[in-house]
Amino acid sequence: MLKAAVTIHDVAKAAGVSIGTVSKVLNNQGRFTEETRIRVRQSAESLRFQPNALAQSLHQKRSYTVGLVSRDSFGRFSLPLLEGIENALDPARMAVFVCKPTDDPVHERRHIESLMAKRVDGLIVTSRRTDKRPPVDLAGTSMPVVYAYAQPEGSEAVCVLPDDRGGGQLAGQHLLCLGRTALAHVTGPEHFTAVRERRQGFEEALREAGRSLDPDWYLSGPWSEAWGHEAVGRLLEHGPRFDAIFCGSDQIARGVADALRERGLRVPEDVALVGYDNWDIIAAATRPPLTTIDPCLETLGQQAASCLLAMIAGAEATVPRVIRHPCRLVVRQSCGGEALL
Amino acid sequence: MLKAAVTIHDVAKAAGVSIGTVSKVLNNQGRFTEETRIRVRQSAESLRFQPNALAQSLHQKRSYTVGLVSRDSFGRFSLPLLEGIENALDPARMAVFVCKPTDDPVHERRHIESLMAKRVDGLIVTSRRTDKRPPVDLAGTSMPVVYAYAQPEGSEAVCVLPDDRGGGQLAGQHLLCLGRTALAHVTGPEHFTAVRERRQGFEEALREAGRSLDPDWYLSGPWSEAWGHEAVGRLLEHGPRFDAIFCGSDQIARGVADALRERGLRVPEDVALVGYDNWDIIAAATRPPLTTIDPCLETLGQQAASCLLAMIAGAEATVPRVIRHPCRLVVRQSCGGEALL
Numbered sequence: 001m002l003k004a005a006v007t008i009h010d011v012a013k014a015a016g017v018s019i020g021t022v023s024k025v026l027n028n029q030g031r032f033t034e035e036t037r038i039r040v041r042q043s044a045e046s047l048r049f050q051p052n053a054l055a056q057s058l059h060q061k062r063s064y065t066v067g068l069v070s071r072d073s074f075g076r077f078s079l080p081l082l083e084g085i086e087n088a089l090d091p092a093r094m095a096v097f098v099c100k101p102t103d104d105p106v107h108e109r110r111h112i113e114s115l116m117a118k119r120v121d122g123l124i125v126t127s128r129r130t131d132k133r134p135p136v137d138l139a140g141t142s143m144p145v146v147y148a149y150a151q152p153e154g155s156e157a158v159c160v161l162p163d164d165r166g167g168g169q170l171a172g173q174h175l176l177c178l179g180r181t182a183l184a185h186v187t188g189p190e191h192f193t194a195v196r197e198r199r200q201g202f203e204e205a206l207r208e209a210g211r212s213l214d215p216d217w218y219l220s221g222p223w224s225e226a227w228g229h230e231a232v233g234r235l236l237e238h239g240p241r242f243d244a245i246f247c248g249s250d251q252i253a254r255g256v257a258d259a260l261r262e263r264g265l266r267v268p269e270d271v272a273l274v275g276y277d278n279w280d281i282i283a284a285a286t287r288p289p290l291t292t293i294d295p296c297l298e299t300l301g302q303q304a305a306s307c308l309l310a311m312i313a314g315a316e317a318t319v320p321r322v323i324r325h326p327c328r329l330v331v332r333q334s335c336g337g338e339a340l341l
Numbered sequence: 342m343l344k345a346a347v348t349i350h351d352v353a354k355a356a357g358v359s360i361g362t363v364s365k366v367l368n369n370q371g372r373f374t375e376e377t378r379i380r381v382r383q384s385a386e387s388l389r390f391q392p393n394a395l396a397q398s399l400h401q402k403r404s405y406t407v408g409l410v411s412r413d414s415f416g417r418f419s420l421p422l423l424e425g426i427e428n429a430l431d432p433a434r435m436a437v438f439v440c441k442p443t444d445d446p447v448h449e450r451r452h453i454e455s456l457m458a459k460r461v462d463g464l465i466v467t468s469r470r471t472d473k474r475p476p477v478d479l480a481g482t483s484m485p486v487v488y489a490y491a492q493p494e495g496s497e498a499v500c501v502l503p504d505d506r507g508g509g510q511l512a513g514q515h516l517l518c519l520g521r522t523a524l525a526h527v528t529g530p531e532h533f534t535a536v537r538e539r540r541q542g543f544e545e546a547l548r549e550a551g552r553s554l555d556p557d558w559y560l561s562g563p564w565s566e567a568w569g570h571e572a573v574g575r576l577l578e579h580g581p582r583f584d585a586i587f588c589g590s591d592q593i594a595r596g597v598a599d600a601l602r603e604r605g606l607r608v609p610e611d612v613a614l615v616g617y618d619n620w621d622i623i624a625a626a627t628r629p630p631l632t633t634i635d636p637c638l639e640t641l642g643q644q645a646a647s648c649l650l651a652m653i654a655g656a657e658a659t660v661p662r663v664i665r666h667p668c669r670l671v672v673r674q675s676c677g678g679e680a681l682l
Binding site for chain 2: 005006048050051052053065079082083086087090093095096097098099100113114115116117118119139140141143224225226251254281282285
């Protein structure tokens with residue numbers, strides 16, 4: 001026979017004291033004999049008593065909960081973010097409420113109202129892309145909010161974004177260091193901020209080396225393997241003079257790798273390849289496995305949650321407004337540079 | 342200047358009534374004049390008052406929250422499950438707490454204790470595989486629990502599992518219906534329950550058609566593209582006499598498809614292929630795109646959450662103990678059967 005949750009009354013009865021005494025002993029308050037304190041603690045432990053966190057939250061005006069509002073259908077980006085957020089919040093004994101992701105502002109507002117009614121201590125807002133979005137509507141009240149892999153337009157809110165420009169730069173520098181001189185760039189749709197920023201960083205690296213990106217060797221298209229495949233055909237219309245391709249995503253890079261192999265070009269001997277995302281399932285399965293840029297989403301989520309914890313603790317002034325989280329170069333075999341490491 | 346959350350006191354002050362009156366009017370209790378009721382509601386609305394859900398929860402002994410305990414690092418399986426769980430809970434205005442996934446029983450117990458302290462109305466326990474696991478430790482108390490894509494050993498708990506045997510059967514039947522007669526099976530490690538169940542269903546379909554699985558054509562190995570690639574070499578040691586391969590995962594099927602193409606065998610003309618998982622990123626990008634079995638994890642999650650809602654509502658007796666959620670055949674181009682649909 002299962003029993004209902006153990007209450008403070010059960011502990012008081014077992015220890016032969018009042019519930020006020022139990023409450024004070026467990027909260028390290030009041031003055032009691034050592035014997036009473038031990039008896040209360042032992043009773044609570046043997047009954048496996050759990051203090052009612054709801055009652056504590058009402059009392060402390062803190063719920064030890066955080067709401068996660070997402071526009072990404074639990075997809076590629078929110079996963080590692082969530083993992084990082086949990087890594088930061090778990091040691092602080094904070095729990096995360098997740099809401100059904102939605103692009104509909106009416107639904108989003110309803111979710112936020114429901115989180116506010118649950119008296120969450122703060123919000124993390126995330127998205128499937130880093131482009132600007134309207135800020136969340138807090139009905140005029142104050143509440144710590146951090147945007148992670150998302151940025152609000154016309155707002156002073158704290159946001160943590162991947163350093164996509166730095167990522168593009170890393171890719172360019174790596175290829176140039178390996179002695180490649182004719183660099184192409186096959187990437188995603190230009191209306192993505194990330195596409196423009198990655199290209200910008202890549203061109204900066206070329207410029208620093210006294211080079212520039214040949215317009216014939218810059219191709220923008222959909223975020224897909226099929227596009228990578230097709231882009232190789234387009235690049236080859238100008239002859240196989242390029243010796244490296246920086247791809248805007250691992251999926252594009254995988255299509256590029258397959259198409260090069262089918263046309264008899266060897267990776268990395270003839271053409272070095274750099275991907276973007278370090279999406280294991282794609283990057284590690286490509287032949288050869290992809291050297292790629294990792295936007296470090298897990299540590300980005302961790303940093304966002306740490307900022308939120310600081311804000312909840314009242315240290316908002318110490319938190320910078322816009323944080324660019326650095327990317328990391330992950331060397332596999334598609335550039336042939338692994339022997340140098 | 343941001344203001345703190347609006348309280349019931351603010352509403353009472355604005356409407357010129359007591360907080361007791363506000364509480365009763367908003368909960369449709371007590372007897373008041375139409376004029377008072379309208380004034381209270383208008384004050385609440387204009388101040389965008391949110392009742393304190395914590396206080397309501399304490400009062401109603403229900404928190405309208407559910408905890409999700411996972412052993413899958415927010416991976417491939419828990420994502421669509423979470424999506425389905427949200428689909429079922431959102432209309433019931435229930436929110437989901439997620440915990441950092443862990444395989445460590447001590448951490449898991451700490452998470453469950455913390456969820457119990459938050460007085461969640463129920464728990465959903467999920468995993469990265471369907472094999473039996475120890476039941477969660479509820480410290481002897483009663484609480485509605487549903488296992489989704491997970492099953493507890495030696496327990497009468499409710500669990501919702503994919504019908505992997507039915508999935509294997511679907512794959513076999515589809516290939517036989519298309520006139521294939523020499524069927525091979527390349528799958529994952531045999532210590533996975535799912536591997537054994539899929540094979541069982543596949544063999545049942547063969548048996549019904551008066552055939553059996555040739556032991557030379559059954560290959561078990563890791564869950565990877567590389568294994569699919571390697572398995573083709575092993576199958577061909579016995580000559581290219583097979584005309585169809587049922588693969589235990591889309592990743593294995595993708596490796597198989599690449600290896601067949603590289604050896605000059607055409608899919609589907611020479612060899613028809615069926616995958617498993619309907620993992621879009623793999624299945625749709627394979628050349629040709631994979632016909633595959635979809636375990637329908639999203640609706641599985643939805644069904645698990647619906648069972649939990651019924652249990653929370655006190656209708657536990659109406660909920661079956663073990664639910665096998667059906668799989669679905671998704672026809673793309675790797676079997677050549679799409680013209681028949």
